[in-house]
Amino acid sequence: MPVPTASPPGASRPTKINYLDYTRVLLTALVILHHVCITYGAPGGWYFRQPATQPAAQVGLTLLVATNQSFFMGLFFLLSAYFIEPSYERKGAAGFILDRLKRLGIPLVFYSLVLSPILNFMVYRYGQHQRATFGQFLMGYDDWIDSGVLWFVAALLLFNLVYVLLRQRYSLHYAIRLPSMSGVLLFAAAVGVVSFLVRLIFPIGWVIPGLGFQLSYFPQYIALFAVGILAHQNKWLDGLSSQSGKRFGWLALGLAAIGFPLLFMVSTKLGLSRANFSGGWNGQSLLLCLWEQLTGVSISLALLSYNKHHWNKPNALLDGLARSAYSTYVFHPLIAVGFSLFLAGLSIDPLLKLSLVAPLAIAGSFLVGRLVLLIPGVDTIL
DSSP states (O other), X not given: OOOTTTOOTTOOOSSOOHHHHHHHHHHHHHHHHHHHHHHXXXXXOOSOOOOOOOHHHHHHHHHHHHHHHTTXXXXXXXXXXXXXXXXHHHHHHHHHHHHHIIIIIHHHHHIIIIIHHHHHHHIIIIISOOOOOHHHHHHTOOOOSOOGGGHHHHHHHHHHHHHHHHHTTOOXXXXXXXXXXXXXXXXXXXXXXXHHHHTTTSOTTOOOTTTOOOGGGHHHHHHHHHHHHHHHHXXXXXXXXXXXXXXXXXXXXXXXXXXXXXXXXXXHHTTOOGGGGGSSSSHHHHHHHHHHXXXXXXXXXXXXXXXXXXXXXXXXXXXXHHHTHHHHHHHHHHHHHHHHXXXXXXXXXXXXXXXXXXXXXXXXXXXXXXXXXXXXXXXXXX
């Protein structure tokens, strides 16, 4: 996660690259939007749900979160890994580990022991309308190991520790030219096949208790974490052209707007169960895995290319948002759930609530994230 110089999650770096900081701001906003969409009808697990019942709304929200899921967390891992090597070389193994334990471990413990009980009490008291004080709720509370949205932080800490262990034995430096578009797509397809094989054992929705790891998505996370390290070593981001970014952008648009709906329409026409998409030895799972990786990698490269050529100038507002992106990520469930519960009793369509809660949750989360940094000592962690 970021350091005071507004680096990507898990990063520590001596220089500032504006467009990577601003990309992280966008990804943080998408995380908040993603969770609000799940609140009001998209598939997925979340603290509080009040889903829309209209089929069209559910399809639209499913497309949105599926497209989001295909790239946003994987790109977070890539950005985080991009700055690991220089940080390790500056601090050494011991200093690097201590820094990671401080910046990743402390927020993880804080979320599990403080924020998670508060969030669950809010839903219990105001969402389920159970009359109990916070103290009474805690008397029966037994989910003290709960990383919640900070599963990402836990995974990032694990990846960092594995990196250190490998660096003790290997140089981990590889000279590889920036792959061509066909090479990138072949890589994405390979990750899709591995994801398909993983989902034979760990289908979508299967989560490691406490840690919150959905192993069905981890092939991409691990692969893009490795790509982030290689990208820094070989200066791949410097080679991203506007033209290649546009090609990946058009491909991503076609895959999201045509490929995903077509996949579901054909499955419905053939009378196939949608449960097959979660995993198993079937064509639906394989096609979804391939779609996810081809779409996600294409969006990531299109986004990085566009931002590199259009967002690489200093911007005071975005600099402030980038500095508070980590704290925003940590505290955003409190704000998003709070607004959802506040509007829960209104007799209006869930989609209207979505249109109200989404901007409020994004703006409120960044505001709270900024305010948290004013607490003495917090800015040395978040």
